[in-house]
Amino acid sequence: MSAKSVVKKIIPNKTGLPEDILLGLYISLVKTRTTDERLRKLFRQGRFAGTYFSAVGQEATTVGPTFGLRKEDIIAPSHREIGAAITKGIPLEKIFAQVYARSNSPDKGKSHPCHYGDRELGVIHPSSTVASQSIVGTGCAMAFQLQKKDNVVLGFFGEGGTSRGGWHEALNFAGIHKLPIVYICQNNLWAESVPSTKQAGIENFSERAKAYGFPGETIDGNDLVLVHKRAYEAVQRARAGDGPTLIECRTYRWYGHSEIDPADYRSPDEIEHWKKKDPVIRHEKILMELGILTVEKRAAIIEDINQEIEEAIKVCETMKYVDPEEAYNDVYSEAFPVRREEDTDD
Amino acid sequence: MKKTTFIEAITEALYEEMERDERVFLIGEDIGIYGGVFKATKGLLDKFGPERVIDSPISEVYIVGGSVGAAMVGMKPVPEIQFADFITPAMDQLIQQAAKMRYRTGGQWTCPLTVRVCCGGDVGGGLYHSQINEQWFFSQPGLIVVMPSTAYDAKGLLKSAIRGDDPVIYFEHKRLYRWIKEDLPEDDFTVPIGKAAVRKEGSDLTIVSYGLMLHRSLQAAENMEKNGISAEVIDMRTLRPWDMETIMESVKKTSHALLIQEGSRTGGVMAEISASITEKVFDYLDAPVTRLCGLDVPAIPFAPPMEHFFLPNSDKIVSAATKLMEY
Numbered sequence: 001m002s003a004k005s006v007v008k009k010i011i012p013n014k015t016g017l018p019e020d021i022l023l024g025l026y027i028s029l030v031k032t033r034t035t036d037e038r039l040r041k042l043f044r045q046g047r048f049a050g051t052y053f054s055a056v057g058q059e060a061t062t063v064g065p066t067f068g069l070r071k072e073d074i075i076a077p078s079h080r081e082i083g084a085a086i087t088k089g090i091p092l093e094k095i096f097a098q099v100y101a102r103s104n105s106p107d108k109g110k111s112h113p114c115h116y117g118d119r120e121l122g123v124i125h126p127s128s129t130v131a132s133q134s135i136v137g138t139g140c141a142m143a144f145q146l147q148k149k150d151n152v153v154l155g156f157f158g159e160g161g162t163s164r165g166g167w168h169e170a171l172n173f174a175g176i177h178k179l180p181i182v183y184i185c186q187n188n189l190w191a192e193s194v195p196s197t198k199q200a201g202i203e204n205f206s207e208r209a210k211a212y213g214f215p216g217e218t219i220d221g222n223d224l225v226l227v228h229k230r231a232y233e234a235v236q237r238a239r240a241g242d243g244p245t246l247i248e249c250r251t252y253r254w255y256g257h258s259e260i261d262p263a264d265y266r267s268p269d270e271i272e273h274w275k276k277k278d279p280v281i282r283h284e285k286i287l288m289e290l291g292i293l294t295v296e297k298r299a300a301i302i303e304d305i306n307q308e309i310e311e312a313i314k315v316c317e318t319m320k321y322v323d324p325e326e327a328y329n330d331v332y333s334e335a336f337p338v339r340r341e342e343d344t345d346d
Numbered sequence: 347m348k349k350t351t352f353i354e355a356i357t358e359a360l361y362e363e364m365e366r367d368e369r370v371f372l373i374g375e376d377i378g379i380y381g382g383v384f385k386a387t388k389g390l391l392d393k394f395g396p397e398r399v400i401d402s403p404i405s406e407v408y409i410v411g412g413s414v415g416a417a418m419v420g421m422k423p424v425p426e427i428q429f430a431d432f433i434t435p436a437m438d439q440l441i442q443q444a445a446k447m448r449y450r451t452g453g454q455w456t457c458p459l460t461v462r463v464c465c466g467g468d469v470g471g472g473l474y475h476s477q478i479n480e481q482w483f484f485s486q487p488g489l490i491v492v493m494p495s496t497a498y499d500a501k502g503l504l505k506s507a508i509r510g511d512d513p514v515i516y517f518e519h520k521r522l523y524r525w526i527k528e529d530l531p532e533d534d535f536t537v538p539i540g541k542a543a544v545r546k547e548g549s550d551l552t553i554v555s556y557g558l559m560l561h562r563s564l565q566a567a568e569n570m571e572k573n574g575i576s577a578e579v580i581d582m583r584t585l586r587p588w589d590m591e592t593i594m595e596s597v598k599k600t601s602h603a604l605l606i607q608e609g610s611r612t613g614g615v616m617a618e619i620s621a622s623i624t625e626k627v628f629d630y631l632d633a634p635v636t637r638l639c640g641l642d643v644p645a646i647p648f649a650p651p652m653e654h655f656f657l658p659n660s661d662k663i664v665s666a667a668t669k670l671m672e673y
Contacts, residue, residue: 074419108452119454124418127450129442135408136443139415139423146371146397146421166407166438173408330453331487333511336540336587338487 015225019292025067025224026283026293027301032059032083033280034305035092038313039099043259047317048100053114055080057222057254060279061186063087064227065154065247069235074153075123076137077116078130080186080253081156085116088123092305096312102319108330109322131161134183138170141179141244152238153181154231159205159248160191168208171246175212178243182234183209185248186221192257193265209246221249222279225286252277350530352494353523355501356386356462360424362534363508364394367422370508373400373409374426374462383428384464384523406432410461411439414447414513417457422508430465430517431477431645444513445488459514460507465493466519466558466608467640468657472648478557478609478640483515484585484618490539491586493517495560497528499583502537510539519557526561542589544596548578551602551667554593554619556582559606559658566663573664575671577604585615593619594627601632604667606658611639633673638666 015022036056043052055062062083066075075084085095094106098116101109106118107125117125124140126133134155141153161167162185174181185205189196202208209216215234219226227249234245252274256263287293331338350358364370371394372387378401381388391399402409406427413423427433433440440461447457467476483491490512494500500518507514545560546567555563560581567577578596582588597603603623605616620635638658640646646656 076415106452106454107450110452111450115450117451117454119451124455125451127442127446129438132411132438132442135411135439136415136418138408139412139417140419141415142412143416143419143421146416147419165435166411169403169405169408170411172403173405173412176403330448330451332448332490332587333456335510336490336512339587339590 013290015286016229017225019290021068022225022287022290023292025063025228026287028063028067028083028087029059029224029280029283030301031305032063032086034302035086035095035309036082038309040255040259042313048113050113051258051260052099053079053258054255055082055253057274057278058186058188058251059083060224060227060283061184061221061249061251062156064224065182065184065231065235067228068232069154070151071122072149072151073122074137074140074151076133076140076153076155077124077126078133078157078161079114079126079128080158081126082114082116084154084156085123089121090116090118090123092308093312093315094118096316097319100316100319101321102316103322104316104319108326110330131157131164131167134161135166135170138174138179138181141174141181142177144180145177150239151180152235155181155183157183157185158191159185159187159196160194160199162205162208163199171208171212171244174244175214178241180238180241181244182231182238183244183246184231185246186251187248188251188253190253190266192261204248206246206248214244214246216246216248218248218250221251222277222282224279224283349527350497351524352497352500352526353384353386355497355530356504356518357388357390359501359504360387360390361393363505364390364398369420369422370424371398371400371421372424372426373402373413375402375404375409375428377401377426382426384520386462387426406436407439410436411443413459413461414439414443414457417459418447418455423459424508425459425461427461427463429475429477430463430479431474433463433479440483440489440515441486445486449488456511457513458511460504461513461515463515463517464520465517466521467646467653468521468558470648470650470653471646473645476646476653478517480517480585481609481614484615485613488513489586490514490584491517492539492584493519493557494583495519495522495557495581497526498530499537501530502535503539503583506536506539509536514539517557521558537583540584540587540589542583542592543581544578544592545581546577546579548576548600550576550600551604551670552578552580552593552596552600553604553606553663553667554580554582554616555606556585557608559608562658562660563606563663565660566667569660569664570667573668575667577667588619590622590626594623597623597627598630601630602670603631603635604663604670605635605637606663607637607639608657609640610642611637612642614639633670636666636670638663
C-alpha cells in the first residue's frame with residue numbers, strides 16, 4: 001500500500017477525521033444536548049429537588065476531549081461535565097438516577113444532582129469545590145506514572161477554577177514530573193456572575209501552562225472537530241510520557257450558573273452572539289455537507305435518544321428514595337461502623 | 347537489646363510497610379535527600395528510590411490532594427505534613443475530598459491514605475512550629491485520627507493505618523521523637539485503631555489523655571500516689587473513632603474524670619469526651635467532669651515562660667486532681 005493511499009484512508013475529508021469518529025462525536029454531542037435540555041425542563045416542572053447546572057452551549061468542550069478515551073483513563077470533572085460523563089459511557093438511566101437521587105442513584109442519593117460518576121468507567125464523582133478534582137486527578141496521573149501504566153487523566157474546570165491556589169500546585173507538580181494528564185479549561189467567560197476579565201490579568205488562560213513548563217493553547221471550544229483533535233493529540237503525548245497539556249476552550253453557557261440563576265448579569269446581545277456559534281448546529285452542518293448525516297438520519301438519532309430518556313425518567317420516577325438510614329453508610333470501611341444515634345440513647 | 351525511639355519506630359514502620367507492599371509510597375517536603383526535618387524518613391530514599399520517596403515542592407494542597415487521587419487508583423500514599431501548623435492549605439483536600447470520597451460516591455471510590463502530621467509543643471518551636479490541631483479533624487466524620495504516645499503504638503498504629511482502607515490522619519508529637527524509647531518486638535505487629543489503652547490502673551479517679559499529655563498524666567499519677575490518690579490513666583491512642591467503652595468503664599469505677607488536652611480548650615477533643623461522660627454515666631459521678639487544657643489563645647507562644655504557662659504539666663494535673671477529689 002502506498003503512502004498516498006494510507007493518507008487517503010485516514011483523512012477522507014476536510015476535517016481530518018474519519019466518518020465514524022465524526023458521527024460518533026455527533027451522537028455524543030446531541031445526546032448530551034438533548035438530555036441536558038430535558039433535565040432543565042424536568043427541574044422547572046419540580047420533578048426533582050435541589051437545582052440543576054446546565055452545560056448547554058459548551059458541550060463540545062467535554063464531548064470532544066472524552067471521545068476516544070480508553071475505559072482505564074480517568075475523568076476528573078467539575079459540575080458541568082455531563083458531556084464527559086455521557087461520552088465516557090455512563091448510561092442515561094444512571095445520569096437521570098443521579099439527578100433524581102432515588103435508590104438506583106449511583107451515589108445512593110448522597111451527593112448532588114449533577115455529580116455524575118462511575119468507578120468502573122473511570123469517572124470521578126465531583127465535589128463542589130471547583131478545580132479540586134484537578135488536584136485529585138493529578139494524583140491519579142502520578143499513580144499511573146508510578147504504576148508504569150499508560151493511562152491518561154482528563155482534568156476539567158472552568159476559567160474561574162484556575163484562580164484557586166491548589167490548581168496551581170497541581171499543575172506545577174504535573175510539570176515537574178511530566179505527568180500523563182490533559183487539563184481542559186472551559187472558559188465560558190463567566191464564573192457564576194464574575195466575568196473572566198476579573199478572574200485573571202491575562203486574556204488567554206492557557207498562558208498559565210508556560211509557568212509550569214508544558215504547552216498550552218487557546219482554541220475555539222465550540223468547534224467540536226478542533227477540540228477533539230487538539231485534545232486527542234494532547235492525550236497521545238501524555239500517554240507517550242511527554243507530559244501534560246493545558247487546553248483552554250473558549251465557549252459559553254447559554255443559561256444561568258444553575259437553574260435558579262437568571263443570569264441577568266449578561267447582556268442579551270452577548271447571549272445571542274454565542275447562540276449563533278452553537279456547537280451542535282456547526283457540527284451538524286459539517287456532517288450534512290459531507291453526506292454523513294441527513295435530515296432523516298438526524299431525526300432517527302434524536303428519536304432513539306428521546307426514547308432512552310423517556311425510559312430513564314420512567315424508571316427513576318417510579319423508584320423509591322433510599323431508606324434514610326442509608327445516611328449512616330459509606331462513611332468508613334466496614335471496620336468502622338458509624339455510631340448511630342440510638343446507640344447513644346441507652 | 348537496643349531501645350527503639352519513638353521516631354525510629356515510625357521509620358521502621360515506613361520501611362517495613364514499603365518492603366511489604368509496593369503500593370506504599372511517600373511524598374512530602376524534605377523527606378527524600380534530607381530524610382525529613384526530624385529524620386523520620388532517613389535512609390528511605392536510598393533504599394526505595396525517588397519514585398517512592400518523593401521530595402515535593404512546597405505544596406501542601408498537592409501533597410494531600412495528589413495522595414487522595416493516587417489512593418483512588420490503587421496506591422497507598424503516606425504523605426507527610428512537616429508541621430501541623432502547615433496543614434491549613436490542605437484542608438479542602440482533607441475535608442472535601444479525603445473525608446467524603448467514600449460517602450459522596452456511594453462507596454464506589456475510596457482513598458486509603460495515611461497523612462503523617464508532626465505536631466505539638468514543649469520544644470521551643472514558637473507560634474508556628476508547635477501547633478496541635480487534631481481537634482479540627484476529630485470533628486470531621488469520614489476521617490480517622492490517631493495520636494500515639496509510645497514507640498510500640500507509633501509503629502503499630504502506623505502499620506494499621508497504612509494497611510487499612512480509610513483516610514487516616516496520624517499525629518506524631520515531636521517532643522516524643524527522641525525522648526520516648528522502648529524495646530520493641532522483632533516480629534511484625536500492629537496496634538488496632540479504635541482501642542484505648544489503660545496505662546496505669548487506679549481506683550480514685552480516671553485521667554484521660556493522649557500524646558505528650560499522656561506522659562504528663564502518668565508522671566502526675568505517680569506523684570499523686572504519694573498523696574494517697576490512686577489515678578487510673580487512659581491513653582486514647584485513637585481519637586476518632588474513640589473508645590467509649592474503655593473510658594466509660596473506668597469512670598464508672600472511679601466516679602471522677604479528669605481530661606487532659608494539650609490544645610486549646612474550646613471545642614477540643616475533651617469537650618466531646620466530657621459531654622459523653624455526662625450523657626452516659628452521670629449517675630456514677632461524684633464530681634463534675636474536669637478538663638485541663640492548653641490556653642484558649644491562638645497557639646503556643648514562643649517565650650519559654652509563656653510556653654510553659656500555656657501547657658498543662660504534671661504539677662498542674664496534680665493540683666487539678668486534688669481539687670477534683672476535694673469536691
